[in-house]
Amino acid sequence: MPKHRVGTTRRGLLLAGTVAALGLAHLAAALPAAARPGGGRGPDQGHGRPFGPYGSPGDRRDDRTLYVDPRGRGDHTTVQAAVDATTGGGPGWTLVLAAARYRETVRIPADRTGLTLLGATGDPREVVIVHDNAAGTPRPDGNGTYGTSGSATTTVRADGFTACDVTFANDWLRADHPGVTGTQAVAIKVQGDRSAFHRCRFLGHQDTLYADSRGYDLIARQYYRHCCIEGDVDFVFGRATAVFDACEFRTVARDAEVTPLGFVFAPSTARHNPRGFLAHRCRVTSSAPDGAYKLARPWVPTSAPDSWPMLTVRNTWIGPGIDAAVPYANMRNAHPWQRQRFAEYADFGPGAEITDPAERPQLDDAAAAELTVAGHLGDWTPQDAFRPQGRRTPPAGPLRIFIAGDSTASVYEAARAPRAGWGQALPVFTAPDVRVVDRALSGASSRSFADAGLLDAILRDIAPGDLLLISFGHNDQKLYDPARGVEPYDGYQAYLRTYLDGARQRGAHPVLVTSVERRRFREDGTAYSSLGDYPAAMAALAREENVPLIDLNAASIELWQKLGPETTKEYFLWLAPGEHPNYPDGIGDDTHFQAHGAIEVARLLGSLLEDARVLPHGSLTGLSRPVPDDALDWPAEPPVLT
Template sequence: MPSHPQLPLSRRGFLTASVTAGAALALASVPARAAGGKRPFGRHGSPAARLTPKTLYVDPHGSGDFTSVRAAVAATTGSGWTLVLAPGTYRETVAVDATRTQATWIGASEDPRDVVVVYDNAAGTPKPGGGTYGTTGSATTTVQADGFTARWITFANDWLRADHPEITGTQAVAIKVQGDRSAFHHCRFLGHQDTLYADSMALTVFARQYYAHCYVEGDVDFVFGRARAVYENCHFRTVNRTDLAAAPYGFVFAPSTAGANPLGYLVARGRITSEAPDSHYKLARPWVPSSDTTARPMLTVRDTWMGPGIDAVAPYTNMSDAFPWQNQRFAEYRNTGDGARITVPANRPQLTDEQAKSATRAAYLGDWTPWQGVR
């Protein structure tokens, strides 16, 4: 994504403090295992009593099969593995390649604040062997495999522009998801620019993704990519900025839907809040990458509450004047809140009741029905 030269409010201290406190509470609430007094894994079992033969336990304190998520993933060749992550901070980059299908990651305490996978690369961060990471390479977690599921986990990138004024490539991805049938329940995604990269493996691949009861935080284009993705009952929060004299501070969504894909992002029954002053954020702008100038970004936001942080008069803007947002596929339906007020109708395309019947989870996900057991 294009760089946006802004200095974000630091969130690293808050993230570290909340993880430490949450982990302590979670561990104190469950008695230690009888054998050796090792740290517990709560209701999700232990290495001595596994959920399935393909279950591995990860604990940074040494009580599981592995102390790092990356090492556990490396041990899971093939399909159908489950990782249970004990409370703690996993400071590492992790990649689930396309061969490791049907993987499930579970936060053992059932509180995503307790289990944090985090690193701090940015697009412009120098690589050890030369060059820089680029946007994709900056991702803390990358998921290419189909059928990936995560529950109760925080995915974060805590790289800060304020700490690295010499770096101009300020995109810093918390997670890049490319696999089909990827599902996230009660997860948190923390970052600033380009936090959640909901994408696919290729232009011709329509990767379906589902996010339920998740929390996403950031500033510039912090939910972006070309996936066919549904966000239900999710909370999107824009962070404040102290370096800018004028709006906009950033943009919530930046879809890059391939032109051949009839469906892009669907946000349903969500909530958009802000730490910033009123009207200082745009709802979305279309991303038409140089690698795919035929893209027609698509975003539908329906039945969602938008706080005053969203600019109600002009909620959309262009990323490039060559591809105006009016020529893309942006629409809303029955949204509420100060940020959803229709003050200039031409600036807020609305679905008709008939059109809204096709803006549903089932229509976007087709023959795939994600598990609905977690509320």
């Protein structure tokens, strides 16, 4: 296989996420930068210790903490050996896993109550538990095949289980086993009550995540927060009361001539259970063609014919990979989806468009008020108490500042100089070990940027410790344009939440930046805001979500007021005829900047970032020095954003 194709298969993706953790430097060097974790940054650089902030065998957190490292630096070299060792001292053992690819099956029995798995690096791409059994894989003892449940790489039967920053995967591939008909290959089967997963990944194809209970009459509450679940056919299935909070469901491309290519959900909720699957504030993304997948189909097992599958998808961005017109289908015609408990509420995105209400049942406000995260979990409130308090995830290598925004921030090519965005100018003020990754797009709103897949492109590249500056508003207020316009306290905030959740899921740090103001003056020379309620809506969201807010809008109005109507023309793209060869007829643009203005807005933004202390000390430099216009770089071609 050519080197550039490493990372295009399930095993390649897993390999790309763990080569550095395993010390395979020669293999990491052979991978393209995009396939290396964090763009080629090593996982131990941010910690210096194999178990990160969680101690070590010589500095144990407590007598019920064990350390796992296949290179022998812990108490055990396999996860299963550590699980087997947690037999005394009562419940509540913690296993800290060093960065590695653990190729094994793991079984956590019901008597291991309160067991916790922690990925030591804080990056689930670097701590991977993986195996490759499928339902049709023959058992080594010759006693038949594994079956769906037996195929699971990890099985959790214990109550009170928690996992943070770990990948659970099954890398069995259909292409490697063309004669096998039992293609279900479970990454993890979870049966315990009060099971919680934070910032975990679940990778597979068919039947990736089996969210179940230990018996039909038992209710198992499960909570998944900032997780990523990937697969193709029924890859989230089972009878658990499972809450997916700010998670991503990613449908993958398949080399198969079937329609549809697959289904995200296949719940099999017990009839007596009033709560099934709940997807809340999630994202449904895809690497497959538009409309190739269905959102769900009901699973009524022959062993439990009384099942009444329940799925609620609410406040969720659904991408174009889902068939918006007909998002549901039957697994068996004897159990049509229309007779199940399938409903949506306030979903948005290309795959959420309602063309026929009969095909997409919607909750009313009263019903939605009952089907909440708290309502599903009852008297249990999951706590992510395992990341040390106040700990900010450090970047594993040089800090990267990603920018999602519009034309006021974007990079312009040489043919459009001296037009420039503040993101194009920000590198003038960054330290040598800080990289600005400007993905801003001219004409974009928070809606159109996400719906076009540009947020997905950022989230494919962003890594723990990186910053994501989010700045939209200019085009969001164009309500006459259905592809871009969103109301400030409705769609605008909903879309912004997808940026926040996507960044947090990957351990990155989102920062909301109100839009820089246009050149707007009243007759008396007073600068004013032209952005309506959008800056205030962003500020309200920042408070609600406890996210840093940079009020560039207010600061820029203050700057324009100080400069006045005439001097601000030197900042905005105002050029006289013949002044610049790219604009022979001149131009008077009150929204976009020329080089001088882009530099000064970047300087202003840098000062605000420093004041807010959202960057590590020393990330910015030279904010008080003069900067000539030719310090900017205009590339020959527009940047590629996907």
